[in-house]
Amino acid sequence: MQFNYKRLIPDQFTILLTFVVVIATLLPAQGRGEIVVDWSSKIAIALLFFLHGARLSRQAIFQGITHWKIHIVIFCITFIIFPLIGILLRPVLEPLMTPTLYLGFLYLCMLPGTVQSAIAFTSMARGNLAAAICNASASSMIGIFVTPLLVALVLTDFSDQIPSINLMSVLKIIVQLFVPFIIGHLLRPYLGEFLLRNKLLVKIVDQGSILLVVYAAFSHAVNEGLWHETPLSALIAVFFVSALILTIALGASHFIAKALGFNLADRITILFCGSKKSLASGLPMAQVIFAGMPIGSIILPLMIFHQLQLMACAVIANKLGKRPLSAEEIETEKVTA
DSSP: OOOOGGGGSOOHHHHHHHHHHHHHHHSOOOTHHHHHHHHHHHHHHHHHHHHHHHHSOHHHHHHHHTOHHHHHHHHHIIIIIHHHHHHHTHHHHGGGSOHHHHHHHHHHHTSOOOSHHHHHHHHHTTOOHHHHHHHHHHHHHHHHHHHHHHHHHHGGGGTTTSOOOOHHHHHHHIIIIIHHHHHHHHTHHHHHHHHHHTHHHHHHHHHHHHHHHHHHHHHHHHHTTHHHHSOHHHHHHHHHHHHHHHHHHHHHHHHHHHHTTOOHHHHHHHHHHHSOOOHHHHHHHHHHHTTTSOHHHHHHHHHHHHHHHHHHHHHHHHHHHTSOOOHHHHHHHHHHO
16 A cells, blocks of 8 residues: 655645745734734635635535534544643643743644544545534534633633633624624525635635735734744744644544444544644634734644644545445445445
8 A cells, every 4th residue: 555645745725824924024014014914814714704604505514413422522522632631731831832832732722623624534534424524514613602711711820911701702703703604604505506616716715814814913923023032942842742732632532432432434533523623713713812912923833733733634544545445334335326
């Protein structure tokens, strides 16, 4: 069995992310330009979640929602086990990096899972795709409410730095993310076919929105002295700690799913939905939750973790996807043929 090592090469989007960080470092938005970029990023994120809502079919939601056991396990990994990992690693992490970077890791651990990549890897590895579609989409929406709550409960040691998480903060997140999603979903009967025919346009808006948010965040951070306050040793630590947290999350997802007796298809879904963290949700929420703080250094762990999870899951999904068909899978193919 040969593995396609091209999967380990950073994709175009990751290269663009790196390029945007470099541009923000050399040419950060300043003055009125920073205000324009900030508002443009908010509008772009609202458009991004509008398109998420318009693309998600109601049939996909109801098809996977009945498998409640798998959803409970994934949500527990995403919103309970992940935060515990960040908290338990504190004695190890704090001496290795700046307080803001550690705050970024804690925030990373409280985020919802990804949507597109979790579904894509589950499909590639022949997992329970219906459950993956339902869970990944639900995780993104539930995270709008759960992540601010977790931040308020867990990050008490940073209360002197973080703006208080109140009803207004949650409402801002709902207005920016959830409302556009609902409007997009309600308009799906009118926009669904257009979006299917224009996948390139959707991809440009999808990735462009995130790139704009990254530029806005790093421009602000550079203006506040991000690279002067972050030593090289701390950046190296961010990379290795991201790899450590990802390894723990993948291992926990695998062993929990196996211990609870899920079949292979469900274990694959739990693995890819439970171990991933959303860049698309994490960036806009960080703008609201950490308003006035150096967001660039807070989201840096998320950006590095994002790339590592894509590379690691590509390797795993490729290996699982090439396994021989089981008797159960052969029977399923006969039924659906």
